[in-house]
Amino acid sequence: MNDNNPLLQPFNTPHQTAPFDKISEDHFMPAFELAMKEGRDEIAAIINNPEPPTFENTIEALEKSGERLDRISNIFFNLNAAETNEKIQSIAREVSPMLSEYSNDIWLNEKLFAKVKTVYDQYHTSPALTEEQHKLLEDTYKSFTRRGALLSGDEKEKYREISAELSKLSLQFGENVLAETNDFKLHITNPEDLAGLPQDVIDAAALKAKNENLEGWIFTLHFPSYFPFMKFADNRELRKKMYMAYTTRGNKGNNRDNKEIIKKIVALRLEKAKLLGYNNHAEYVLSERMAKTPDRVNRFLQELLEASLPFAQKEVKEVEDFARKTGFKDTLQRWDFAYYSEKLKTARYNISDEMTKPYFQLEKVKEGIFDLTNRLYGITFKRNSDIPVYHDEVEAYEAYDADGSFLAVLYLDFFPREGKQGGAWMTSYLDQHIENGKDIRPHISVVTNFTRPTESKPSLLTFNEVTTFLHEFGHALHGMLSRVTYESLSGTSVFRDFVELPSQIMENWAQQKEWLHMVAKHYETGETIPDELVDKIVAAGNFQSGYATVRQISFGLNDMAWHTLEEPIATDVTNFEKSAMQPTELFPDVEGTCMSTAFSHIFNGGYAAGYYGYKWAEVLDAHAFQLFKQNGIFDRKTAQAFRENILEKGGTKDPMELYIAFRGEEPSIDALLIRCGLKN
Numbered sequence: 001m002n003d004n005n006p007l008l009q010p011f012n013t014p015h016q017t018a019p020f021d022k023i024s025e026d027h028f029m030p031a032f033e034l035a036m037k038e039g040r041d042e043i044a045a046i047i048n049n050p051e052p053p054t055f056e057n058t059i060e061a062l063e064k065s066g067e068r069l070d071r072i073s074n075i076f077f078n079l080n081a082a083e084t085n086e087k088i089q090s091i092a093r094e095v096s097p098m099l100s101e102y103s104n105d106i107w108l109n110e111k112l113f114a115k116v117k118t119v120y121d122q123y124h125t126s127p128a129l130t131e132e133q134h135k136l137l138e139d140t141y142k143s144f145t146r147r148g149a150l151l152s153g154d155e156k157e158k159y160r161e162i163s164a165e166l167s168k169l170s171l172q173f174g175e176n177v178l179a180e181t182n183d184f185k186l187h188i189t190n191p192e193d194l195a196g197l198p199q200d201v202i203d204a205a206a207l208k209a210k211n212e213n214l215e216g217w218i219f220t221l222h223f224p225s226y227f228p229f230m231k232f233a234d235n236r237e238l239r240k241k242m243y244m245a246y247t248t249r250g251n252k253g254n255n256r257d258n259k260e261i262i263k264k265i266v267a268l269r270l271e272k273a274k275l276l277g278y279n280n281h282a283e284y285v286l287s288e289r290m291a292k293t294p295d296r297v298n299r300f301l302q303e304l305l306e307a308s309l310p311f312a313q314k315e316v317k318e319v320e321d322f323a324r325k326t327g328f329k330d331t332l333q334r335w336d337f338a339y340y341s342e343k344l345k346t347a348r349y350n351i352s353d354e355m356t357k358p359y360f361q362l363e364k365v366k367e368g369i370f371d372l373t374n375r376l377y378g379i380t381f382k383r384n385s386d387i388p389v390y391h392d393e394v395e396a397y398e399a400y401d402a403d404g405s406f407l408a409v410l411y412l413d414f415f416p417r418e419g420k421q422g423g424a425w426m427t428s429y430l431d432q433h434i435e436n437g438k439d440i441r442p443h444i445s446v447v448t449n450f451t452r453p454t455e456s457k458p459s460l461l462t463f464n465e466v467t468t469f470l471h472e473f474g475h476a477l478h479g480m481l482s483r484v485t486y487e488s489l490s491g492t493s494v495f496r497d498f499v500e501l502p503s504q505i506m507e508n509w510a511q512q513k514e515w516l517h518m519v520a521k522h523y524e525t526g527e528t529i530p531d532e533l534v535d536k537i538v539a540a541g542n543f544q545s546g547y548a549t550v551r552q553i554s555f556g557l558n559d560m561a562w563h564t565l566e567e568p569i570a571t572d573v574t575n576f577e578k579s580a581m582q583p584t585e586l587f588p589d590v591e592g593t594c595m596s597t598a599f600s601h602i603f604n605g606g607y608a609a610g611y612y613g614y615k616w617a618e619v620l621d622a623h624a625f626q627l628f629k630q631n632g633i634f635d636r637k638t639a640q641a642f643r644e645n646i647l648e649k650g651g652t653k654d655p656m657e658l659y660i661a662f663r664g665e666e667p668s669i670d671a672l673l674i675r676c677g678l679k680n
């Protein structure tokens with residue numbers, strides 16, 4: 001059976017790409033099983049090696065173990081995201097717990113850690129290793145210690161109990177938010193209550209009602225329903241009703257209340273951090289981030305707040321004044337802000353996606369991005385239809401460097417399909433690394449959900465989609481240009497508050513007329529996008545940027561407050577949150593609402609002590625792009641410096657070091673403030 005399994009044979013394809021044309025679902029499970037066994041044997045060989053542990057026979061051997069498993073996992077999980085079906089989903093359910101067990105067997109293995117520790121103690125200051133080897137050693141050692149490898153027997157037991165309890169609690173938190181979100185429905189039967197809403201929003205609400213065998217229209221707290229309702233519905237009472245339902249989730253004192261769960265989660269995270277030698281959870285998290293310390297993050301948020309708060313206050317006042325002119329007499333409340341802001345925005349800019357879309361043909365945007373990459377880095381792309389793909393619509397390219405050498409395989413998968421997840425992402429099938437002296441070049445993929453072309457119209461992108469394409473392409477360049485030795489340090493394997501720099505910096509070109517003039521041509525007339533339209537897009541993009549910044553900061557401050565606690569809280573959750581977010585307050589307080597009780601990012605996601613990262617990344621990309629603006633947006637030397645210091649380096653060095661090597665100084669917030677109109 002395994003003899004005929006293409007996943008277990010050498011891939012006889014161009015560049016050893018995945019043989020999608022030969023793989024069927026039935027091949028996965030046997031391949032996973034064999035690859036896991038192979039990986040376990042490799043680990044056993046490291047442990048049972050009678051030679052004294054060395055960097056090569058322990059750290060490097062561990063790094064290389066499970067290579068086949070990685071390859072198969074990448075193919076499988078990428079397919080599960082981009083072209084799935086019930087069979088693949090059921091394999092995913094079966095194999096996921098097996099893979100966590102596999103990884104626990106490595107990272108919780110005491111004998112293996114004993115060997116790693118011996119190497120670490122002996123070599124972590126030794127000049128015998130290269131800088132990259134030091135980083136790999138450090139990272140490997142930390143992967144064990146951050147999971148409690150240095151703890152004594154009793155403490156280990158405690159650590160395991162806390163971890164198990166924490167995963168139960170965050171799951172519970174998430175389930176409560178979901179149940180509370182699903183529980184509420186606004187059922188409208190009087191058509192007058194729909195006033196102000198766009199037709200497609202009304203149609204979707206009618207369909208929802210029909211699916212539930214009800215007359216009229218149903219609105220829910222899910223974003224695609226909630227958000228347009230708050231923006232467009234003329235009926236103020238109903239907006240308030242929706243708002244209250246949304247902001248009291250998890251805070252109603254019912255059996256889905258999250259307040260006690262929050263207290264338990266933060267107390268346990270604190271206990272775990274202390275067990276591992278940190279003062280609080282944020283310190284534990286941030287020691288593996290570019291920002292490094294809670295103090296640095298708090299100063300960062302404070303600095304941004306001081307710069308943006310006066311603008312936010314002015315913007316809220318403008319909306320209030322605008323509302324007054326239309327006859328509004330009450331105090332402006334939170335459920336009024338989005339509504340009047342939308343009206344003000346329309347009055348001021350009068351711009352819509354429909355006006356810009358004809359200028360952004362997908363094919364032309366793609367060529368424009370290839371061309372930009374060529375101007376910056378000298379890279380060229382060649383389509384190769386001999387590379388197997390998992391769906392007819394997927395395009396496969398070879399990327400070549402300026403000197404003609406082969407760089408990477410790039411897959412582009414643009415259009416929505418039933419088996420594809422929503423959104424857009426970059427991923428890899430194979431990461432760059434050196435194997436037996438040979439440079440193994442990566443296989444990278446960009447997946448999006450852009451509008452499909454029709455018989456009469458090409459695929460036309462909104463401005464947002466153009467930006468998304470550039471963003472994901474930036475991640476792809478990070479993967480494609482990687483030039484490191486070890487796979488686990490390759491491409492986008494960097495700290496989380498650094499990984500969005502290569503992607504977000506690309507978004508900047510979407511606002512540059514020099515680039516847009518090459519890319520944005522009307523699909524029927526060929527006319528170049530008018531400069532006034534570009535100016536409007538940029539200005540509308542900066543509409544209420546002060547308010548948006550303050551809002552992000554308020555979430556960041558709340559997150560940091562919970563995770564810098566050094567004692568469990570004595571006060572109640574709502575009061576605690578209020579005092580954390582108070583410096584960002586722009587509206588009158590509303591009794592009964594609570595943000596934390598539905599803050600899934602930090603209580604049921606990976607963003608604990610990490611929410612600041614959204615703004616941090618913007619600061620980085622704006623400050624980094626400033627250098628391109630100074631030297632010319634197509635300047636080869638600046639691009640080369642960005643390539644050598646950031647794109648090629650992956651996670652082989654501390655990100656702040658890499659950043660300073662490129663930029664000559666630490667990031668500062670001014671470039672971002674200028675870009676979004678908060679500073680001259």
Ligand SMILES: [Zn+2]
Nearest residue numbers: 471475500503
């Ligand atoms: Zn991204």
